[in-house]
Amino acid sequence: MIPETSLAERGLEIALITDAPLTFSRRQAVIHPSRATYLETVAKFKRADYVTCSDLCAVDYLSAKDARQLPDGVAPERFEIVVSLLCLEKTRRIRLRVQVPESDLSIATLFRLYPGTENMEREVFDLFGITFVGHPDMTRILMPPDWEGHPLRKDYGVGRVPVQFREAPGPR
Amino acid sequence: MSENKMTTSVAGSNSHDQLEPESGEVAEGSEGVFDLAARTGGTSEGLAPADATTEVQRMIEEGGVLRLPEENDLDPRQSEVRFGEGETMIINLGPQHPSTHGVLRIMLELEGETVLRSKPIIGYLHTGMEKTAEELTYVQGSTNVTRMDYLSPISNELVFCLAVERLLDVETPPRAVWIRMLMAELNRICSHVTWAATNGMDLASTTMMIFGFRERDLVLSFFEKTTGLRMNTNYIRPGGVAADLPDGWEDDVEVMMDTIESRLDDYDELLTGQPIFRERTEGVGILRPELALALSATGPLLRASGIAYDLRRAEPYLAYDEVDFDVIVGSVGDTFDRYAVRMNEIRESIRIVRQVLERMPRGDYRVQDAKVTPPPRGRIDESMEALIHHFKLYTSGFEPPEGEVYVAVESPRGELGCYLVSDGSNKPYRMHMRAPSFVNLQSVPALLRGGLMADAIAVLSSVDPVLGEVDR
Numbered sequence: 001m002i003p004e005t006s007l008a009e010r011g012l013e014i015a016l017i018t019d020a021p022l023t024f025s026r027r028q029a030v031i032h033p034s035r036a037t038y039l040e041t042v043a044k045f046k047r048a049d050y051v052t053c054s055d056l057c058a059v060d061y062l063s064a065k066d067a068r069q070l071p072d073g074v075a076p077e078r079f080e081i082v083v084s085l086l087c088l089e090k091t092r093r094i095r096l097r098v099q100v101p102e103s104d105l106s107i108a109t110l111f112r113l114y115p116g117t118e119n120m121e122r123e124v125f126d127l128f129g130i131t132f133v134g135h136p137d138m139t140r141i142l143m144p145p146d147w148e149g150h151p152l153r154k155d156y157g158v159g160r161v162p163v164q165f166r167e168a169p170g171p172r
Numbered sequence: 173m174s175e176n177k178m179t180t181s182v183a184g185s186n187s188h189d190q191l192e193p194e195s196g197e198v199a200e201g202s203e204g205v206f207d208l209a210a211r212t213g214g215t216s217e218g219l220a221p222a223d224a225t226t227e228v229q230r231m232i233e234e235g236g237v238l239r240l241p242e243e244n245d246l247d248p249r250q251s252e253v254r255f256g257e258g259e260t261m262i263i264n265l266g267p268q269h270p271s272t273h274g275v276l277r278i279m280l281e282l283e284g285e286t287v288l289r290s291k292p293i294i295g296y297l298h299t300g301m302e303k304t305a306e307e308l309t310y311v312q313g314s315t316n317v318t319r320m321d322y323l324s325p326i327s328n329e330l331v332f333c334l335a336v337e338r339l340l341d342v343e344t345p346p347r348a349v350w351i352r353m354l355m356a357e358l359n360r361i362c363s364h365v366t367w368a369a370t371n372g373m374d375l376a377s378t379t380m381m382i383f384g385f386r387e388r389d390l391v392l393s394f395f396e397k398t399t400g401l402r403m404n405t406n407y408i409r410p411g412g413v414a415a416d417l418p419d420g421w422e423d424d425v426e427v428m429m430d431t432i433e434s435r436l437d438d439y440d441e442l443l444t445g446q447p448i449f450r451e452r453t454e455g456v457g458i459l460r461p462e463l464a465l466a467l468s469a470t471g472p473l474l475r476a477s478g479i480a481y482d483l484r485r486a487e488p489y490l491a492y493d494e495v496d497f498d499v500i501v502g503s504v505g506d507t508f509d510r511y512a513v514r515m516n517e518i519r520e521s522i523r524i525v526r527q528v529l530e531r532m533p534r535g536d537y538r539v540q541d542a543k544v545t546p547p548p549r550g551r552i553d554e555s556m557e558a559l560i561h562h563f564k565l566y567t568s569g570f571e572p573p574e575g576e577v578y579v580a581v582e583s584p585r586g587e588l589g590c591y592l593v594s595d596g597s598n599k600p601y602r603m604h605m606r607a608p609s610f611v612n613l614q615s616v617p618a619l620l621r622g623g624l625m626a627d628a629i630a631v632l633s634s635v636d637p638v639l640g641e642v643d644r
Contacts, residue, residue: 051465059576059601067596082576084591084606088486115467116466116611119610151300
């Protein structure tokens with residue numbers, strides 16, 4: 001997809017912007033900032049002309065803890081926030097994967113840097129239950145507001161989940 | 173202009189100060205325990221009464237302050253839209269309204285005929301397709317994704333299959349690539365004429381509606397002939413396409429292109445030059461380029477604002493780097509520009525399809541890799557091994573190596589991305605679709621702000637949301 005540049009060259013380019021650990025997944029550049037440096041790292045990329053945040057989603061690695069290769073020094077946690085940033089000028093994409101522990105399900109919002117993440121962060125909150133600190137409207141977006149549970153978590157049942165209707169009369 | 177800029181930047185820092193304390197508070201209180209009812213109840217269902225919301229909160233809701241890049245922050249006091257001077261009224265547009273293109277509900281606060289604030293409320297069509305995808309094998313996966321954006325099923329299948337192929341590291345044969353490109357462009361034409369039809373209906377041009385659906389049917393008939401289905405085709409599969417093009421497809425496509433091209437001139441006569449249409453669309457719902465980028469808008473919505481970003485050109489996939497076409501951009505970013513961009517994109521797609529007609533390579537329409545491709549039908553009758561192979565492929569499928577990948581294509585609505593995580597089993601561990609309609613919908617409050625209620629219909633239509641994709 002991305003015009004072929006040698007991976008080493010691309011690595012150097014990214015090293016100029018951030019020193020977070022870098023890996024390549026199927027020739028796509030991925031960096032692994034910690035939760036504490038997440039916002040700062042994204043801000044650095046924004047200053048480096050990554051003008052748009054094209055995607056933000058989460059993955060629950062509950063049943064596949066070992067299925068991912070993480071660089072040294074990055075401890076695997078249950079949840080991961082995956083953010084794709086896009087630089088229009090040079091057509092570069094960068095993916096950030098941030099570990100979010102189950103014991104503290106919160107992470108800083110990107111809303112201040114990229115207002116377009118508003119819906120995507122609400123979706124992650126709705127389907128995974130991860131709170132984005134500082135988001136202006138942290139409410140459910142796809143599920144009904146009083147729904148219990150977060151459907152895309154791996155410990156949420158599949159099939160035969162009774163539909164919860166609000167104010168529905170009981171069975172006659 | 174420069175004077176204006178200075179005052180807004182000063183004012184911008186003000187509004188930040190007011191909102192800053194929030195972050196500190198939540199960080200302390202987050203203990204991982206979720207009181208769901210308290211956290212999620214109430215507000216997502218709509219707008220609170222106008223007098224119960226603070227000025228800053230209002231600006232957040234109607235998209236004035238925080239949705240702009242930091243340097244363009246507006247001061248609530250400087251906004252052209254005034255609050256609380258007259259009687260305001262909160263009304264629902266949708267979910268059952270012909271102009272909402274499905275089950276979109278928008279809450280609007282009106283003062284007379286002017287829209288002060290708006291908030292799209294979605295989720296009525298949410299069926300958990302991303303969860304479903306985790307339960308389907310990679311072979312079955314394309315049947316699921318094709319139902320997301322029901323106006324451009326081919327793009328959905330395409331992005332899913334490209335992601336799977338990238339995980340597998342499989343290269344598709346040239347004929348499959350060009351067939352995919354042909355189908356994707358036909359789908360773009362089909363989707364844009366359908367948009368023209370529904371947009372025409374929203375602006376009370378019922379003739380346009382009939383015309384648009386007539387042209388759409390030409391393409392759908394060809395889809396039926398090629399894939400067996402008119403919608404939700406499941407034609408593009410990992411490794412290639414489901415079947416070769418039917419005999420005589422060149423003639424069909426040529427006639428179809430000539431017909432649609434000549435009918436585009438009818439559209440011009442009917443809408444483009446028509447004073448009523450222009451009056452209703454010109455200067456209505458302007459989206460400035462920096463705002464479009466900040467809101468992550470893509471597709472015709474972004475290009476109409478003057479940013480020439482088209483994934484087919486910027487990050488060529490399939491064989492888009494081998495065909496000639498222009499990326500259409502608008503200059504003002506109003507509703508008329510979005511109409512013009514789409515109409516001209518149809519012409520560009522016709523250009524691409526004609527080049528595909530000339531240059532369609534011969535050869536296999538799917539990769540000859542026994543791991544991902546079922547044996548030909550004829551072989552199953554004569555060979556036990558082929559029968560076993562066929563059975564294995566359709567029951568357990570194939571297992572891509574561990575890893576994760578994000579692949580994006582240009583769907584008729586914008587950047588359609590697929591983030592796929594494999595844990596080495598035969599089902600995706602996680603499949604996330606970056607749906608362009610879902611993201612583009614965030615621009616609606618910014619577009620509607622300060623406009624007339626009657627224009628809201630035209631503006632909403634020009635964003636072209638497909639609710640199947642918004643809610644997934």
